Amino acid sequence: MxxxxxxxxxxxxxxxxxxxxxxxxxxxxxxxxxxxxxxxxxxxxxxxxxxxxxxxxxxxxxxxxxxxxxxxxxxxxxxxxxxxxxxxxxxxxxxxxxxxxxxxxxxxxxxxxxxxxxxxxxxERTQVGYPLPTAEDERLAALEQYDRPGLEAADAFDRLTTLARNRFGVDVAFVGLIDAHEERFLACAGSEWETLSREDSMCTHTILEDELLVVEDTHADDRFADNDRLDELDIRAYAGVPLETPRGATVGAFCLTHDEPRTFSEDELADLTLFAAEAMDQLELRRRLNDSESEGTETAGTDGEDA
Amino acid sequence: MSIQEPTYTFENLPIAGVDAGTNLLVTGPALGGIRELTLRMLLRRHSREGALFVAADVDGRQTLTDYQALGGDVDFARVGVVDCTEEGADDDSCNVHAVGSPADLTGAGIEFSSLYERIHANGASRVRTGIYTLSPFVVYAPAKSVFRFVHTLTGRIRVADGLGVCAIDPGTVDDQTLSSIAQAFDGKIELRESDGRRKIRVRGLPDQPDDWQPVEFEH
The missing domain is CATH 3.40.50.2300 (Response regulator)
Known part of the structure; x- marks a missing residue:
């Protein structure tokens, strides 16, 4: 320990x-x-x-x-x-x-x-103010494989979030990784958020979902209605898709937020899922690149989670 | 597969015994027998078991009266209540400790920890904790604090080899909040009433009947 x-x-x-x-x-x-x-x-x-x-x-x-x-x-x-x-x-x-x-x-x-x-x-993380994924230790171990220096500077995530923001006409589109205590934003089109504590982050709930989390109005959802931080950030509507590694660990989310309540159509959510898949592919490629650089001739390893 | 005998067993209920450190969420309508189910799951099977109630819907004295009516053995060295109702009052004669309001999660957590320690110190190596119900906390306190409170209680029960039985009426919270809260528990016991018959179903635990089982209540 x-x-x-x-x-x-x-x-x-x-x-x-x-x-x-x-x-x-x-x-x-x-x-x-x-x-x-x-x-x-x-x-x-x-x-x-x-x-x-x-x-x-x-x-x-x-x-x-x-x-x-x-x-x-x-x-x-x-x-x-x-x-x-x-x-x-x-x-x-x-x-x-x-x-x-x-x-x-x-x-x-x-x-x-x-x-x-x-x-x-x-x-046992007994005083966290949010729900925890069932295999949180494994999830964090997997995250370590993807969370490498230089990720924040990756232009690909800036491009993806800019495209998403334009596609959906929302205030903000972002890619965030959820570590043990906070969410860190790799790219954030429309704002300049860097980190958010997990108990304030809606993505902390998204990573518990199989497919996605949509909150059309944060004030009408008991999980978020009394979260002042969301109001400070002008977040009234949210849609997020988990970023899931090939081995099934959820390391972050691709998300949209808006300053007014809004709905998201099925087409929009299908496209948001594509954006998330693209972001995850970028992360996976970077991980493999990193592994092969650091391990030389060794073959790329696992993503840190037991199958 | 465990060859060890389960630590906590339930008499006259179609629920197989569970291991030490298990936390269960019991869901069902408030008027549909969920109170009796929770109290019966708290019945001590031997004198070295303790019983601790966190009462938020019904006050401490009433909780103990109802518990006794169902056959609960009330030995106040090893049985006690944290009373979180607005009307709650301290009563040393029956080990009731008042918090004053379900909005005071800090106070409830401190009284719970303190009482748990004392019941343990009085010789109860195993303690059954019943929370009836979680709903007032969810209604009166911020969501983040409710998660923190639930994690604190279930965490202590887990490491102390206790049993946690936490009731909630799904009608009082939205579905998303309920499923987020359920994540802190090892399993769920659902209670429903159809055609005038009450049935329960156990989810998320190994070696349990997997279908709806009829259950007889006195009230």
Missing amino acids: RELTVLCADADETERAVTRDALAADGDVDVVEASSVDEATDALAGERVDCVVTAYDLPDGTGLDVAAQVRETSPDTPCILFTDVSPDRIDTDQREDVVVEYLPRDMPGARESLARMVGNTVT
């Missing part, structure tokens, strides 16, 4: 040191320490954190304020409230949506439980 970075926020130096030592005991955990909400916020801005362990009472706020900060900056990151403050003393006002794990610190073996929980929440 790769090394995890855990942010540990606790104003009590002694308690924090014991927690740090317990987490670092198995050697695979790097602990970043903070003694206040402010320090935790700075730490979150400074580096990628895999998990947050926080006390409840902090000098300038509470552990739930830390969790709220996490949901702003890296929403998938699991947060564990590790405290001897009992649940009825925890004030969730204004923090009703952050959702955290809670582990009482005063139970026997609490720190051993904490170390286990940190591992579990990270590997």
Whole structure:
């Protein structure tokens, strides 16, 4: 298992040191320490954190304020409230949506439980705010084979999305890859989006579909109606087709968005499927090119997913 | 193929036993027996099993009364309720912990984790968790938070070798949301009523009857 970075926020130096030592005991955990909400916020801005362990009472706020900060900056990151403050003393006002794990610190073996929980929440992705594909680990392994440096600069995707935008008369047409925590846009005709967190991305739902996802009006769909980020991006209508590798892993999507509700005809969706197939072929060719360049005379390998 | 005995079994229901760590979504109309089905799936088969309810449609005390009426053994060291209804009130005498509103997913998650730990610590090596129902959470809280909440609960149940039984009335959420939520579960139990008879069907789990099976309810 790769090394995890855990942010540990606790104003009590002694308690924090014991927690740090317990987490670092198995050697695979790097602990970043903070003694206040402010320090935790700075730490979150400074580096990628895999998990947050926080006390409840902090000098300038509470552990739930830390969790709220996490949901702003890296929403998938699991947060564990590790405290001897009992649940009825925890004030969730204004923090009703952050959702955290809670582990009482005063139970026997609490720190051993904490170390286990940190591992579990990270590997099981237990605090993500969106549905997960059934074979997410395999999907991410497959994605790695396609997600190579230089992809963003590939003119082919710019051409394809420009053609699509003209064909469908929509605001934006884009190709996006969905990695563990965000969608990254390889090309985006009509806007300049670069990344979007997975919980805000509609494509995160598209990759669960066999064929495609069409949302004629985001405000009329419970999955997206309260997603403010979509409004900020002027997304009111959406059509997306998953990009599926020859071995059946879904790595991204080819999509259209519009700033007003709209329908998509069967002909349009058939053409959108062709655009997606073309984009996937481009990705596949690039992967093979990359493989043969890096492996020399070796034959091109698999796309990373077990058949 | 597993030669191990399934961990959680269900008496008088046409559902084969399931392995530890299984999360099930139970769907059906609110008035069609889904409550009784959920409560019966929570019946403890031995004293070292615990039962934990997350009550959102019906308050904690009523949940325990109904559970008892169906034969539920109410040992408050190993049975408890997280009451998420608006009317909910703490009641130490029957291990009920009020959250105050189904919109408070953070509070519900914290009470759930805390109660789960305590039931475990009181000697229940296996815990059955019943969520009745998920609908108020979906109605009152943002979709992203509901997914996070469901993943948190099912994740804990999975790693703690528990059993999760989560009821939802499909009439209260749109089809897309329901199918997105269903993804977090290992299998689904569908309940329907036709010609005055109630039937259930199990989907997505191995070694289960694959057709609609009649089921008798008391109410």
